Structure formats: structure tokens, C-alpha cells
Amino acid sequence: MIKNDIVLAIEKKTDFSGAKSLEIVEAILKELKAALAQNSKVEIRGFGSFKVVAKKTGYGRDIRRQKQIHITQGKRIKFRCGQELKSIAPKAD
Amino acid sequence: MIKNDIVLAIEKKTDFSGAKSLEIVEAILKELKAALAQNSKVEIRGFGSFKVVAKKTGYGRDIRRQKQIHITQGKRIKFRCGQELKSIAPKAD
DNA sequence: CAGAACGATGTCATTCTTGATCATGGAAGC
DNA sequence: GCTTCCATGATCAAGAATGACATCGTTCTG
Secondary structure, three states: OEHHHHHHHHHHHOOOOHHHHHHHHHHHHHHHHHHHHOOOOEEEOOOEEEEEEEOOOOEEEEOOOOEEEEOOOOEEEEEEEOHHHHHOOOOOO | OEHHHHHHHHHHHOOOOHHHHHHHHHHHHHHHHHHHHOOOOEEEOOOEEEEEEEOOOOEEEEOOOOEEEEOOOOEEEEEEEOHHHHHOOOOOO
16 A cells, blocks of 8 residues: 555545545645654554654664674654554464 | 644644544544555555564563463564654654 | 655664553543 | 543563665655
């Protein structure tokens, strides 16, 4: 599924045009990004929650040179799925 | 940020009522859950991608009993943030 | 179509994972 | 709008799994 699929889904659910659906999706994404940018945790009950955590993984690895790279800066956005999302994932392949 | 914040954001961006905005948000969430339920990978360029991976961590740990718990069933929904999301998270707090 | 982001690989360190419980807060009901 | 209900979060511990950088190919986006 890509962004366009979500847009199409909104089109089907509502009676909006594809353009309008698209701007709605982008608006939501913008809101999410803005929220995460200010270190806010995004929590949607029944779906999941995004949380920005400081990345302490101060060790990268350059496979081409087999050398370690020191990294300490950066953050990571963790997404934890809620109970309803745990319910899905039917067959473990 | 909670679900209501997203709903309010749609209200501001569009001219829909809060109820309509809410159903749009829920429709999107439903689509995402449905996509993940069928093992589909959800990829949103510039935001991030959800991927359903089989959980191989067949060992949990009950600290209260100091005993290992065998788990093999289950899946996990991994979210990897895209480049635009990496750009955010300004100060590492 | 063109451009740019995304995925995977490899090694090693770091983080995550499960599980149950208490408290907090999101969500829904009145 | 306020209150209630129930999901969510943190924790401890040990083991397993993932992440990160760099590059190329592929796919998504406009």
C-alpha cells in the first residue's frame, strides 16, 4: 500500500475528489511530522503510538571498509502497535 | 498528539465538521489496519513505511518468576521513518 | 519520464522483546 | 463538557534481533 491507496480509500469512503483526498492525507502527515518534530508522542488508541527516542546507537558499520563509524547524534521514531493491531497479522507466513 | 488532534487538524484545513473529519481519520486507520492485516507493506514516501515481520523472538522472560517463556507465534509491525522524518527531531533533548 | 527516496547487505553494539501490574490518560458515554 | 473505562507505559532480565552507514537498483512521486 502506498499513499495513493489511502487517497483512493478516502475517495471511496467519501464523495471527495482525489485532489481533496490527497490534501487531506498530506495534511494528516504534516500534522504527524509536526507533532514528532516537537518531540510530542502520537498516541492513537486501538492503532498504535509513535514515540521519538534519542538514539544511543553510537556505532555504525561500514561494510565496504569493515570499519566502525562513530555516531552519537540522531533520533529514532519508534512505533508501537496497539492491541487492535496485534490482533491482525493472521498467518505467520 | 492524539486522534482528536488529527481530527481538529482536518477540521481546520478543510471545511468539514468534526464528525466528518473523525470518520475520515478512522477510515484511514481502518485502511492501514486492513493493509497490514493482509501482510501488505505500507510505504509513504517522505514519511515512513510500515512492514509486518514475523516475530522470531521465541523467548520471553518472566522476571517475577525468573523463568523463560516460549513464544513463537505472533508478528510484529515495524515502522521505519523516512528521510523527511529523520530530518526532524531537532534537539536530542 | 525523470528524479529521488527506499531496500538490502554486513558486522557488531545496542535495543527490543515478553509478562504482569499500577497509574495515567485516551476515548467514549451521559 | 465531565466522568468512567480500559488501553497504554515503564520495569526487570536475558536472549535474540535489529539498526546503521554506503551504494546500486527499484519503485514511488510529481
